[in-house]
Amino acid sequence: MDFPLVTVTDFVRLQKRLLDHLGIDRLVAVAGPSGGSAQAIQWSVEYPEMVPRVIAVISPGLYIHPYAAAMMDCWTKPILADPAWNGGHYDVAKPPLEGMSQALRLLTLTALSYDVLGEFGYAPADEARHPADSLAHEFKADAMLSEIVQARAPALDANSFIYMVRAFKLYDVRDRLHQSMARYLFMPVESDLVFPPHLSATAVEMLRAAGLDAELFMLKGNGGHLDGLTQMDQARSVLCAFLVN
Amino acid sequence: MDFPLVTVTDFVRLQKRLLDHLGIDRLVAVAGPSGGSAQAIQWSVEYPEMVPRVIAVISPGLYIHPYAAAMMDCWTKPILADPAWNGGHYDVAKPPLEGMSQALRLLTLTALSYDVLGEFGYAPADEARHPADSLAHEFKADAMLSEIVQARAPALDANSFIYMVRAFKLYDVRDRLHQSMARYLFMPVESDLVFPPHLSATAVEMLRAAGLDAELFMLKGNGGHLDGLTQMDQARSVLCAFLVN
Numbered sequence: 501m502d503f504p505l506v507t508v509t510d511f512v513r514l515q516k517r518l519l520d521h522l523g524i525d526r527l528v529a530v531a532g533p534s535g536g537s538a539q540a541i542q543w544s545v546e547y548p549e550m551v552p553r554v555i556a557v558i559s560p561g562l563y564i565h566p567y568a569a570a571m572m573d574c575w576t577k578p579i580l581a582d583p584a585w586n587g588g589h590y591d592v593a594k595p596p597l598e599g600m601s602q603a604l605r606l607l608t609l610t611a612l613s614y615d616v617l618g619e620f621g622y623a624p625a626d627e628a629r630h631p632a633d634s635l636a637h638e639f640k641a642d643a644m645l646s647e648i649v650q651a652r653a654p655a656l657d658a659n660s661f662i663y664m665v666r667a668f669k670l671y672d673v674r675d676r677l678h679q680s681m682a683r684y685l686f687m688p689v690e691s692d693l694v695f696p697p698h699l700s701a702t703a704v705e706m707l708r709a710a711g712l713d714a715e716l717f718m719l720k721g722n723g724g725h726l727d728g729l730t731q732m733d734q735a736r737s738v739l740c741a742f743l744v745n
Numbered sequence: 746m747d748f749p750l751v752t753v754t755d756f757v758r759l760q761k762r763l764l765d766h767l768g769i770d771r772l773v774a775v776a777g778p779s780g781g782s783a784q785a786i787q788w789s790v791e792y793p794e795m796v797p798r799v800i801a802v803i804s805p806g807l808y809i810h811p812y813a814a815a816m817m818d819c820w821t822k823p824i825l826a827d828p829a830w831n832g833g834h835y836d837v838a839k840p841p842l843e844g845m846s847q848a849l850r851l852l853t854l855t856a857l858s859y860d861v862l863g864e865f866g867y868a869p870a871d872e873a874r875h876p877a878d879s880l881a882h883e884f885k886a887d888a889m890l891s892e893i894v895q896a897r898a899p900a901l902d903a904n905s906f907i908y909m910v911r912a913f914k915l916y917d918v919r920d921r922l923h924q925s926m927a928r929y930l931f932m933p934v935e936s937d938l939v940f941p942p943h944l945s946a947t948a949v950e951m952l953r954a955a956g957l958d959a960e961l962f963m964l965k966g967n968g969g970h971l972d973g974l975t976q977m978d979q980a981r982s983v984l985c986a987f988l989v990n
Contacts, residue, residue: 501880566886567854567862573887574851578823581843598826606819606851609812614943617812622917632915635746635907639914641811642818662880669884670877672867698859 501588506663508535508671512542519550529743531555533728534695535664538564538671544682545673551680553742557687557719558728560695561703563672568695571610572665578602579658588659601653603661608648613691613724620644677710684714685742687728687735694725715742746833751908753780753916757787764795774988776800778973779940780909783809783916789929790921798987802932802964803973805940806948808917813940816855817910823847824903833904846898848906853893858936858969865889922955929959930987932973932980939970960987 519525530540530551537559544551560568579585582599590596609617624630625643638646684707688697700716707714717738721727732739764770775785775796782804789796805813824830827844835841854862869875870888883891929952933942945961952959962983966972977984 505877505880507877563867565859565863566865566867566884567857567859569867569884570854570862570886570890573890574847574854577847577850578826581823581827581847583828602819602822602826605822609815609819612812614810614812614941617815618810620811622808622811622814631911632750632752635750635911639811639814641815645815645818666876666880696859 501659501662503659503663505670506667508538508542508667509546511539511667512546515539515543516547526550527552529553529555531557533557534559534725535668538668541673541684542671544680544684545676548679548681551682554682554684555687555739555742556684556700556703557732558689558692558695558725559686559700559703560668560671561686561699562674562677562706564669565699568699569669571606572669575603575607576662576665579662582658585658588662590658595654596658597653600656600658600661601649604649604653604656605645608652609645610694611725613693613722613727615691615722616724617641674706677707677712680710680712682712683742683745684712685738686714686716687719688716689719689721689723689725689727689731691722691727692725746904746907748904748908750915751912753783753787753912754791756784756912757791760784760788761792771795772797774798774800776802778802779804779970780913783913786918786929787916789925789927790918793924793926796925796927799927799929800932800984800987801929801945801948802977803934803937803940803970804931804945804948805913805916806931806944807919807922807951809914810944813944814914816851816939817914820848820852821907821910824907827903830903833907835903840899841903842898845901845903845906846894849894849898849901850890853897854890855939856970858938858967858972860936860967861969862886919951922952922957925955925957927957928987929957930983931959931961932964933961934964934966934968934970934972934976936967936972937970 527550530543532540537556540554544554579596579599582596585596620641623640625638625640629637631637631639686700688700704714704716719731719734721731772795775788777785782801785799789799824841824844827841830841865886868885870883870885874882876882876884931945933945949959949961964976964979966976
């Protein structure tokens with residue numbers, strides 16, 4: 501944990517160096533979902549002459565709202581509390597997998613939705629082991645969530661996750677809007693519980709108040725945050741119009 | 746953890762014994778907020794002849810939806826992972842306070858709202874210790890949430906909490922609606938993130954489909970779940986009409 505903190509600005513400056521290396525000096529648009537939208541928006545205030553358009557999908561908006569930031573803190577707390585984390589100096593062969601799994605369970609659940617969990621179902625995970633009979637017996641939805649988490653947790657590094665969370669908690673471009681020359685298209689998902697649509701609506705209001713051009717296109721869907729990845733077809737004509745205008 | 750599981754039905758049967766002891770054989774209405782509403786609804790199917798009316802405030806509805814149930818699992822996981830919990834056999838002088846605090850942090854955050862957290866603010870908790878400078882430096886909203894949690898966590902017993910969560914996860918009266926003779930009034934809060942209004946709306950639909958009388962009155966408010974406790978004045982005339990009809 502001696503590594504200095506990194507920020508979304510650092511991510512964007514690194515991406516800029518890559519573009520410089522490739523000889524690219526102007527972009528048609530910068531686009532991204534979720535944390536990627538934060539980077540896209542950061543691009544527009546960091547290198548305004550390069551960015552005429554920003555497409556921000558399932559976005560936190562122009563900063564991380566304290567509610568979303570507090571939820572992110574809930575993601576990191578079980579890692580910090582895992583004895584295997586050891587103040588960040590864990591053995592890479594024995595990482596804080598329990599803490600990382602809890603973090604990922606909460607993150608995954610929030611990225612899903614009532615409808616998706618409803619499909620997982622209310623039944624016992626095992627008919628012979630009903631949840632009414634013992635605390636050790638699980639519901640199906642919880643067991644399915646555990647499966648998803650157990651498959652993904654070993655691929656994530658705990659310290660990297662903690663630094664990433666802090667980077668996004670520090671994301672805030674609100675006092676730099678006057679530097680932007682971009683037009684913005686926000687595309688929230690109506691059932692998103694990670695970054696609900698009102699955060700995009702607030703961002704559009706703030707950009708317009710700063711004299712910038714911003715619009716919102718609501719993606720329909722009952723799949724929550726992840727619909728931002730799967731429901732983009734709905735935005736085809738809106739995206740085409742936004743890119744050619 | 747050798748104690749048998751308890752259910753919302755058990756809670757209600759115990760309350761019935763108290764009423765029997767007091768010589769009360771009919772109630773004007775049974776009312777409660779949140780988990781209290783689950784008990785009120787359970788009353789109406791358990792002792793239908795005693796319950797003409799149910800007032801269900803910030804309610805999960807007629808069962809705990811798998812999403813809410815999965816979130817409750819996220820509350821208990823940090824307790825189970827706390828070494829001090831010791832499989833439930835903890836020293837009462839050294840309880841699993843870290844796990845209980847994490848549980849309570851998530852529960853408290855979910856019971857609040859974007860507007861309440863927005864008021865907590867995005868600033869550093871300590872101006873001299875900016876969150877951009879070190880992982881050890883906190884944001885104000887997170888620090889205020891920690892204060893709330895640290896004040897309340899020592900008053901809660903971890904095993905009691907785990908049994909309570911399981912009791913509510915098992916709550917489901919859907920197959921017993923035909924036994925009810927009650928009329929129902931659901932009062933969700935528009936900004937509730939624990940039991941969002943659509944859960945009450947679904948309950949009203951299901952009750953009507955079962956031939957029962959059910960109505961919904963939406964409490965306005967930006968305070969989240971806890972507005973179910975503070976905003977009841979809005980329902981004064983609706984409640985009066987419901988109780989005399």
